[in-house]
Amino acid sequence: xxxxxxxxxxxxxxxxxxxxxxxxxxxxxxxxxxxxxxxxxxxxxxxxxxxxxxxxxxxxxxxxxxxxxxxxxxxxxxxxxxxxxxxxxxxxxxxxxxxxxxxxxxxxxxxxxxxxxxxxxxxxxxxx
Amino acid sequence: xxxxxxxxxxxxxxxxxxxxxxxxxxxxxxxxxxxxxxxxxxxxxxxxxxxxxxxxxxxxxxxxxxxxxxxxxxxxxxxxxxxxxxxxxxxxxxxxxxxxxxxxxxxxxxxxxxxxxxxxxxxxxxxxxxxxxxxx
Numbered sequence: 001x002x003x004x005x006x007x008x009x010x011x012x013x014x015x016x017x018x019x020x021x022x023x024x025x026x027x028x029x030x031x032x033x034x035x036x037x038x039x040x041x042x043x044x045x046x047x048x049x050x051x052x053x054x055x056x057x058x059x060x061x062x063x064x065x066x067x068x069x070x071x072x073x074x075x076x077x078x079x080x081x082x083x084x085x086x087x088x089x090x091x092x093x094x095x096x097x098x099x100x101x102x103x104x105x106x107x108x109x110x111x112x113x114x115x116x117x118x119x120x121x122x123x124x125x126x127x128x
Numbered sequence: 129x130x131x132x133x134x135x136x137x138x139x140x141x142x143x144x145x146x147x148x149x150x151x152x153x154x155x156x157x158x159x160x161x162x163x164x165x166x167x168x169x170x171x172x173x174x175x176x177x178x179x180x181x182x183x184x185x186x187x188x189x190x191x192x193x194x195x196x197x198x199x200x201x202x203x204x205x206x207x208x209x210x211x212x213x214x215x216x217x218x219x220x221x222x223x224x225x226x227x228x229x230x231x232x233x234x235x236x237x238x239x240x241x242x243x244x245x246x247x248x249x250x251x252x253x254x255x256x257x258x259x260x261x262x263x264x
Contacts, residue, residue, distance in 0.1 A: 057166070059168065059169075059171035060171055060172055082175060083175060083177060084175060084177055084191065084202065085199065086199050086200065086201060086202055087198065088198065088199060089197050089198055089199070090191065090198065090199045091175045091176065092197075093171075095136060095165040095168075096140070096141040096166040097144075097163040097164060097166065098141040098144040098145045098163065098164050099162070099163035099164070103145075106134065106163055106165055108193070108197070109197065111134075111193070112197055114130065114132050114195055115129070115130060115131040115132070115193070115195060115220060115224065116131070116132050116133075116192075117131055117132070117134070117191070117192055117193075117216065117220065118134050118176075118190070119133065119134065119135045119136065119188075119189075119190050119211075120167075120173055120176065120188060121188055122137065122183070122185040122188065122207045123137050123138065123139055124139045124144060124146075124147035124164075125151065128207065128208060128210045
């Protein structure tokens with residue numbers, strides 16, 4: 001019983017640490033990520049379709065150097081070195097995606113060697 | 129042109145699925161041919177400077193990324209004005225031309241129009257080869 005509790009706590013702590021890469025301290029997404037992670041583990045690798053529905057994505061991927069800087073600054077705002085600017089490397093990220101009837105995770109760095117147009121838009125089912 | 133489009137919003141991938149099915153597939157046969165990405169909580173949008181805190185969405189930002197992963201162009205609009213796809217295509221063609229030839233494309237350049245080759249002789253003599261009406 002205690003062992004189980006400790007395992008749960010460890011997973012939770014891991015997720016909180018991972019989410020610090022992108023979130024300001026005190027953000028609540030850490031616990032959410034831990035929840036999905038557990039569900040993903042239960043689903044196992046045999047059922048890929050189910051896995052793709054519950055898999056979480058990393059969001060922005062910071063290099064280790066930038067990460068430690070973020071932690072030191074307690075990240076009120078993202079460091080300018082990792083912000084998108086013309087003539088600079090596009091900040092890498094991983095996101096859940098839907099394409100051709102399937103769910104999968106996509107990283108920007110998967111597209112190295114290709115021209116990419118990245119289009120942000122306010123939302124599905126909006127007017128413009 | 130060999131360009132991959134990635135569309136990204138703060139909607140979930142489940143919302144993207146239903147949007148493809150219920151609306152996009154009625155605008156375009158089989159729906160949008162590119163992946164729809166989910167930026168949960170706008171974390172990616174924040175890094176790209178397009179996350180609008182009050183509305184909790186990523187506003188219309190568009191980034192051209194070259195094969196080395198470097199951002200060559202960006203355009204960010206507030207939500208009520210849509211984009212001009214012809215201008216996006218023109219910019220991609222211009223960046224691809226520059227990458228291939230090392231030439232530079234003056235204002236208003238379209239494929240087939242003259243480019244400029246930077247040289248000491250061209251300094252101060254651009255007026256001879258480029259006229260303001262070529263900007264349109």
